[in-house]
Amino acid sequence: MKALILGRGVSGRGAACLLGSLGFSYQFYQDGDCAPDVSMFDFAVRSPGFPINHKILRLLRAKNVPTLGEIELAFRFSRGKIVSITGTNGKSTTTALIHTALKTNGYKTFIGGNFGTPFSEFALKTKPETVSVIELSSFQIEDLKSYRSDISVVLNITPDHMNRYRDFHEYAETKLKLLKHSDIAILNRDDPQLRSTKGDNIIFFSRKERADAYVDSEKIVVNLKKKTEIPLSELPLKGVHNLENYMAAATVLNLLGLTEDEIIRGFKAFNGLPHRTEFVGTVKKVKFINDSKSTNPDSLKKALESFEKVILIAGGSSKGLDFRELKELFKERVKEAVFIGETAELLAETFKGLSPILRASSMEEAVRKAFELSKPGDTVLLSPGCASFDMFKNFEERGEAFKKAVLKLKRDLEEKVEN
Ligand code: ADP
Secondary structure, eight states: OEEEEEOOSHHHHHHHHHHHHTTOEEEEEOTTSOOOOGGGOSEEEEOTTSOTTOHHHHHHHHTTOOEEEHHHHHHHTOOSEEEEEEOSSSHHHHHHHHHHHHHHTTOOEEEEESSSSOHHHHGGGOOTTOEEEEEOOHHHHTTOSSOOEEEEEEOOOOSOOTTTSSSHHHHHHHHHGGGGGEEEEEEETTSTTTTTOOOTTEEEEESSSOOSEEEETTEEEEESSSEEEEEGGGOOOOSHHHHHHHHHHHHHHHHTTOOHHHHHHHHHTOOOOTTSSEEEEEETTEEEEEOTTOOSHHHHHHHHHHOSSEEEEEOOBOOSOOOGGGHHHHHHHEEEEEEOSTTHHHHHHHTTTTSOEEEOSSHHHHHHHHHHHOOTTOEEEEOOSSBSTTTSSSHHHHHHHHHHHHHHHHHHHHHHHHO
């Protein structure tokens, strides 16, 4: 068997690793390479980032060469249970949370997909007792065929990636396609796109009303065949968004048979991922939070809902998203704002007149200006609400630049005191 692997990135290389172990031969193709004779191949594997309307996909179809997504390929060679997590925001946090809880309690588990290791890289290591926890982006869901998830979570569906999809409806439909590949689906009832979803296999969680999982007087309650109650005081991650992630994770773990004590132990072992409302430190009683992974309006909204007296650093590269829905919250929570990057003008125009607004042309300048505007007890929050590619390689580099600038600020102030 010979495969054509479309895309030579992390997923493409993961697929190559799987195919190599199976003794298949393969060839990579990506833009810039000489187009191969597609009739030489038995099948093709598409990496999620490879354009869905690329002409080589048309050529493959014309020659009746089947094309699989990398996740679909991995699924076909995996064993054990699969938990799939999707949503616009919170995928990585919830995937890592569930995986940590399982591992802490001695389960044989793998984590991957859109987060960290490609599924193809560990599919052959899975056993009947394995639980694979797979983060799926909408790009990965597009290609699912026979993929079957024992339990799936859709955390939320809010505007993002409008540069890839025709409109929000098409983006939402892609995410919801996961439900057709799931035995049980856990959905957020507070999400307007998800609350009206119907089906026998659907379980809802909600922060606002009594669903199958809900919040009641300082605890999370999962009210299924087996009841689970988790005091909020036991949860290390704060913020309204993390409460949703905890509810979804607790529901998954309850369904997998973990006891209340095991779930609590698992949750306590997870201290969050870097660049997601990450506490960086305090300078003269001003708190600094790095939420560099916030790349759309809803993650910015959740960050603003989670902090008060905020000096906001936001802005970045444009994805054609609209921030007007955040105006009221901005007025309520943001004392001052410093905007950076390509979208600085758009943000300044959107939030004009609600709070004082400054611009900065580097992260260091933004941090310095934000600190100068702050008072003890305030929070300087980097939550860009936009992608990072205008000024940085990725969100990690942006978050590291923020942390470095905070450290420098701290050092400069200490030096001043010493002099
Ligand atoms: P994803 O993998 O979907 O991008 P992450 O866990 O990496 O999700 O978080 C991305 C951003 O979304 C961060 O700014 C984080 O604080 C925020 N976030 C995390 N969970 C949620 C949630 N349930 N709803 C909205 N925003 C969230």
